[in-house]
Amino acid sequence: MASSSSSPPGRTYNDAIDALNTLQTPHSVIAARRAANVRPDAHSLTEMRSYLSRIGYSPSDLDRLHIIHVAGTKGKGSTCAFVDSILARHTHPRPLRVGLFTSPHLIAVRERIRISSRPISEELFARYFFQVWDRLGDDGTKPIYARYLTLMSWHVFLAEGVDVAVYETGIGGEYDATNVVERPAVAGISTLGIDHVYVLGKTVEEIAWHKGGIMKAGRPAFSVEQGAAAEEVLRRRAEEKGVELRVLGVDRRLEGVGVRPDAVFQKRNATLAVALAETALAELVPGFRLENEGPFPKEFVEGLEQVVWRGRCEVKEEDEVTWYVDGAHTVDSLKMASRWFTGECAERAGPKVLIFNQQGRSEAIDFLDGLCNTVKKADPAGRGFRHVIFCTNVTYAETGYKRDFVNHQYDPKDIEKMTAQHAFAEKWAKLDPDANIMVIHSIEEAITTARGLSKDVEPGQKVQALITGSLHLVGGALGILEKADAL
Structure with missing residues (x-):
């Protein structure tokens, strides 16, 4: 990691993050837009092309x-x-230089832009951030936070000579900032469900329409198996666009491959990834061809088995607490996370503890039912979480947010009053009156509280603590648990 002294005054990584944070849309503006029913549309992409x-x-x-x-x-x-x-x-005929653009970040913003599976350095981030800043000029118009990072990622990857870049959409697809790309090597659509309802719609059909927007005429596209309604929309969109969409069942070649966790949903993700990688390699590497039958080559097996994707289905051991960390943040993914959690700690003795948050989404109150009931049903005695902690995404008790976590999109008054957290607590009390429910201001205090519960466990037991509900929460927690600056 480069020291800040290697950058000119006012052009350090921290300076870049502070400048980036000025591009966040304030909560008051978001509220006004919602009141006026303003949503992203085709104009969003026109703006992105102009910035490009x-x-x-x-x-x-x-x-x-x-x-x-x-x-x-x-x-x-x-x-x-x-x-x-x-x-x-x-590596044949030479190693590929691979770019990866994802969101959100867990601990440091630079995690969103990776080359060769590593976040770009603070020095590179600052250099390219301010190059884009300067090229946009001083006329006062710059893209908002997520769009700026998308724009910057293209500049980074082109300047650094990346051979192939993997792009995760932010929200939706049709009007997402990443959708300026006109000729992708290939497009892929993972499992669809209800999320970001204000922007994308309240039905899976509306959401499928948005997600299908990344398919481009004449370019290959794949989807995992979807519900009938969502699949029908995707197929219709593909036909309208002149795209041959292939819907994939779980790849039989995954049998014997150690995909983690060993669950159908992850095998679907792996199946889609294999199809996307095969298609891209066929375009990038002359003569590349992967047989549909027989085992995967070594590179595919190692890629699937040794992938590192932080904040998803992670288990971290301490002397008195086992932490289960998963950034699930939808109804369905939280049910999956809770099933994973109960499976992992089925043979472990000790009280189950939940640390949960989801900020700024009114529908999040409905996330709790499945989470609570799944854990109860998995317990032979029908007991759920013994202790439930609702906290904000504020990182530290005394110093507040880490610079990379500053978020102006949420109402600061709601965070100070812990409005959402009290609503979650009230709902959980109805779902499980036997649970000990706590509302705590910061992630740091929530972790300290969970650790403190170990003093009451019986010999040979450990606290079994699940942290879930938000990637922002999970990122803050991992930073505290590991004392890390980036992942």
């Missing part, structure tokens, strides 16, 4: 990146990580 031009590129320049474009509600991040891991191990 102002920093010296055209959409056709992005063709050089051979972009693998992935949308979905659940599993798109894991799918992207699998693809990146597979491609990074391909």
